[in-house]
Amino acid sequence: MIVEHNVPLQPHNSFGIVARAHALVRIANEADVAALLAHPRWHAAPKFVLGGGSNIVLTGDVKSLVLKIEIMGRRLVEETPRAWIVEVGAGETWHDTVRWTLDQGYLGLENMALIPGTVGGAPVQNIGAYGVELQDRFESLDAIDLDTGRSFTLDAAQCAFGYRDSVFKHVAAGGPNDFGLAGRALITRVRLRLPRPWKPVLGYLDLERKMAEAGNHAPGARQIFDWICAIRTAKLPDWRVLGNAGSFFKNPTVTPEQCADIIARDPKIVHYPMADGSIKLAAGWLIDACGWKGKTMGNAGVYEKQALVLVNRGGRSHPATGGEVMTLAKAIQTSVYERFGIRLEPEPVVV
Structure with missing residues (x-):
């Protein structure tokens, strides 16, 4: 585990805002978290988990210890007549993961193409687009409690998904049934449940226009993916060009x-x-x-x-x-x- 100091964060936030992390450690696996939490200086330090930086606004330098999530890997963990279960490291890019699942023949994420950020950030925000949200394709996730160091697994109900909301955006207030995990949980891996047989989700006006233009009213998953990419590119700026x-x-x-x-x-x-x-x-x-x-x-x-x-x-x-x-x-x-x-x-x- 190497702690870097005075690290520029402009490359790590999609707005391109200039700020620095007083200290930053890159998390490539669960062992890095364990080493951090066992360290006499850093175990009790305030921490800020940073994924792709696509959903943050930095208003100054970050004094908390920044945990830059770089846990990689994608694999099929189970295949049944009803679903493909795919496990993805929290540091993987979301859009690249959508493309990878289609390349492997695991369908169902195509409506969420070109959403920026990492897989680990997807459950926090319950990302969604064009009629599909993460909760519709979610199986479970693994995380580590930064207070205790314990690993745990949550299913969809325990994540308390809502519209752009989850348990990871709420702070525990101390009640007996309070399960807020904001600032406390570090997500390491996410498992996605992609349903079989595949059914397209087409109930958005932009997609209906694409079908009419192409004369294709029964598009496959790859065609929907291409259409979504074209729609989003026409409407939304590329953060790498315009923060x-x-x-x-x-x-x-x-x-x-x-x-x-x-x-x-x-x-x-x-x-x-x-x-x-x-x-x-x-x-x-x-x-x-x-x-x-x-x-x-x-x-x-x-x-x-x-x-x-x-x-x-x-x-x-x-x-x-x-x-x-x-x-x-x-x-x-x-x-x-x-x-x-x-x-x-x-x-x-x-x-």
């Missing part, structure tokens, strides 16, 4: 009555009925309606093709600061609340 953290705000949910009130004032609002009776509103539409698309504050801006994405206008040489990003985000929240009475909730973790 960003993907969708910056969660799509808010409201009651049917609230939605009807908004529709009475703004009939064009984009909304989707949910299974529980609530209505999901398109946050990007709300932000665009408030006039934010293409606007900038300092070196932080709103992407001109998709108002849900905040971007680093300064590039790598003169990047936006975390403070500029959050000032812009708060201004957007204020204007959306003043016009629609809706509070937008950011998706990224602010550090």
Whole structure:
């Protein structure tokens, strides 16, 4: 185990924000975690787990010991008539993993192509796109308790998945049934359950347009993968070219009555009925309606093709600061609340 000091974090966050880790250790396997927790200096130090850095906003240097997750490996652990069970190291890139599963003939992740970040970060955020969320393809995960050093395994129910939410985003408050694991769990491996027989998920307008354009109304998994990549590339900036953290705000949910009130004032609002009776509103539409698309504050801006994405206008040489990003985000929240009475909730973790 080697602890590096004063490590630049700009290469390790997709926004490209300049910050440094006072100390950083690379975690390549479970033995590295055990060595760290046995170390007289570092075992009790505050820790920050860093995966692909695609869902964070750094507002300054990180004083906690940064644990850079680099646990690799992919393998099929079980095949049954009903599913393929695939195990993936937490440090593997998510998109590369989606591509790998398709190459192996294990289908079911294609709708989540091109989501940035690592496999270990996927359960934390319960990532999802185009009708499929991680919880729909999840079997279990392995993790290590950074307080006790004990390894444990969680199934889907124990992860308490919600919309862009999980047990890993909540801090335990001390109650008898409280199981919050924020800042406490280091995910090492994730097992995905890919159902057999495969069935396509096609209920999104963008995919329906692709089917109509191609005259193909029964696409295979590889075709859906290619379409999703094309759709996302056309709508969203490549973080390696224009720094960003993907969708910056969660799509808010409201009651049917609230939605009807908004529709009475703004009939064009984009909304989707949910299974529980609530209505999901398109946050990007709300932000665009408030006039934010293409606007900038300092070196932080709103992407001109998709108002849900905040971007680093300064590039790598003169990047936006975390403070500029959050000032812009708060201004957007204020204007959306003043016009629609809706509070937008950011998706990224602010550090």
